[in-house]
Amino acid sequence: MIRDLARSVREYKKVSIITPILISMEVVIECIIPFITAALVNEIKAGCGLNTIIKYGVLLILMAFFSLLFGGIAGSTSATAASGFAKNLRKDMFYSIQNYSFENIDKFLTSSLITRMTTDVTNVQNAYMMLIRVAVRAPLMLIFAFVMAFVMGGRMAWILLVVVPILAIGLGIVIYKTFPLFRKVFTKYDALNKSIQENIKGMRVVKSFVREDYEQQKFEAAAEDVCADFTKAERILALNGPLMQFCIYLVMIFVLSFGSYTIITSRGLDFDIGQFSALLTYNFMILSSLMMLSMVFVMITLAGESAKRIVEVLNEKSTLSNPENPVYTVKDGSIDFENVSFKYSEKAEKMALSNINLHIKSGETIGIIGGTGSAKSSLIQLIPRLYDATEGVVKVGGVDVRNYDIETLRNQVAVVLQKNILFSGTIKENLRWGNKDATDEELIEACKLACADEFISQFPKGYDTYIEQGGANLSGGQKQRLCIARALLKKPKILILDDSTSAVDTKTDAKIRKAFREYIPDTTKIIIAQRTASVEDADRIIVMDKGTINGIGTHKQLLAENAIYQEIYYSQNKAGDQDEN
Template identity: 90%
Template structure:
């Protein structure tokens, strides 16, 4: 786990090394100051002159300034290093997620990935800053102060060794009890984020069904669950403070009592006031070091679970990867399914697709129709290799899709998915997802083919109109047409329209299909639709049922021979028996 996280330090490694060095210098100076102070006290007690006092005073001022300087610079370098480390962690996680297949995304869930990139990274960032600063300062201070206390106070310093085991046992029990609780807390954070994500994404549905109160109760429950576990963990962690305070006061009482007794009695001959003031200062240094160490343990305890969750994301390997010698050129838009069966998870009990055999020639227009859950989308997702077939082979251009370079394949297979997504930005910026180098003329041509130009020109700013996140300021039909235009700009060898004209009227749907046929005669076009009118002029229509191909043929052939197609056609056209 540490090796994986350490790879994200990168350019901040130098600052991460400089910080402990500066901290070491700061600690050394801080530990010398009480020794010089004790010497000055003894000199004054012995009746030294003003020159001696000034000399020691100047030395103390210089050392205090240097300690402050080293501490301030260390604070700056540790903050920069920890913030940079967190930046690199988020970057590495985000880049890794971009490589994920749909199967990997399904495994983690969106809300969990968001929690890991925000809350978990912040926890690790805070822990890292404490590790390179406080976790270095506290042990060094503890060791140096103990050595100096032993030098100055002799046997009195052994009290710290007596207290240390009690502290260690207490801290161990605290960590042992809290780690499982934090593991539960972060899972509940995922549930909380999922609740928020669903609510915001489905806000229109929530309001239209007047379910605000239900959503509030659901959120309250998730928030209460997080609060309850966090409170329980924090209560246990809070025991750390009283334990430290108790040990501090025990040591303080012993040092004050034994030290005062030693000075007052005849034993004061070998233990003077200067030494006593120094041993008191070192006492506070040691106890503060222990207190800081306890805070570091607390922070590391919280961050350790976050670190595991981050490493899970970074270490996850995509279920889809490039072969050793990938094919970079897609010859044509021909598609072949050879004995293909597919299921979304290894644990799934049934296949989503079963025994699919299909040949599609380059340039053909293929319609796919079937009831809800008949695996129409599952079929086409295997073509651009969004998933891999569980059994059998899917070929594009005569080559197994698993032999292609993923980017090369997907650049030649444009998919307008069932759930159309637009990103925040202008219409031009959204369209150029299809081709970042597209000219304004190419944008307009693609929009005309997708029947989007007619409504874009009605906007005051035209193609420079700003699209809100998710395309909330355009209608469903407008969103679909913009997504189709975006796909056309790729000029792909295969174009898949996954129920992507369902929100447009039949007249516009027909115009789009006619334009596609004339503009892209050599491109293979696959149209998934719910209505027969969208596919009836296709070269062939595939009827899906329960993950299998129930029939293939033209509109007329299926109407005469296929019961499922005929039933769909009759129900939609209200034809007679």
């Protein structure tokens, strides 16, 4: 796991190495200062002159300055290293997600991926800063201060060997109790983000059904769940402070009482006021170092769980990959399904598609129709290799789709999915997702084919009209037509419309299909539809039922022979129903 995370340090290795070096120098100086101060106190007690005081004073000022300098630079370098590491980590995670197949994405909730790229990365970033700064400073300070305490305090420093175990045991209990709570809280973060995401995405539905109160209660329950675990953890962590204070005051009482008694009674000729003040300082250093170490352990524990979740994203391998010697040319738009069966995951008990055998010639127009859940979308998702067939072979242009370079294949298979997604930006910017180098004339031509130009030209800014997030300022039919135009700009050999004209009126639907026949005759067109009117003029129509092909034929053939097609047709056409009667 550490090796996986370390790859994201990259260009920030230098500052990551410099920081511990600077911290070490700062600690050494800080540990020498009490020693010099003790010598100055003893000199003053012995009646030294002003020159001696000035000499020691200048030395202490210089040491304090360099300690401050090293600490300040270390703070800057650690911030640069940690922030840069987090930036690279988010970038690596995002790039990794871009390479996921749909099957990979199905494994993670969207809300979980967002949490991992935000909260989890922030936790790891904070832990990394502590590792290269505090995790270096605290142990060094502890060791040096221990040595100097015994040098300066002699037998009196043994009090530390009594106090340190008390503090260590207390902090150990605190850390042990907080570990499980921090592990639990991240899954609850995912649930919280899921609640927010669903609410914002479905805000129109929420308001239409007046379900604001319900959504507020759902969010409040998720937020309370996160709050409860964090509150419990923070209450336990809060014991660090009182425990620390108890140990500090215990040491102070002992050192002040026993040390003062020793100095006043002159029983310890080898122990003077300078040593006494230095010992107190070293005691504070040791105890504060232990406190810092406890916080490092807690932060590392919190970040450890986050790191596991991040590495899961980084190490997730796409279920789809290029072959060793991929094919870079798609000859034509012919499609062949040979004994194809498919299920969405290895754990799935039932096949979504079973024993599909289908042959489509290049340039054909194919309609696909069937009831909800009949696996119409599952069928077409195998063509651009959004998923791989579980059994059998899917071919495009006579070549197994698994032998193609994925980018080449998908550039020749344009899919307009059921969910029409448009991004924030102008209409032109959205259209150029189909072809980033498309000219304005090509954009207009594609929009005319998709019957989108007629409403775009009515906007005051035309093709420069800004589209709000998710296409909120467009109707469902307008969004569908823009998505079709975007797909046409790819100039694909295969065009798949997955129920992509459901929000378009029948007249416009017919105009779009007519444009396809006249202007892109060589492109294979697959139209999934709920309405028989959308596929009536197709060369062939495929009737799907429960993941199998129930029938194939023209509109007339199916209307005469296929019971499922007849039922769909007559339920949508009252005139046809009356004729039958």
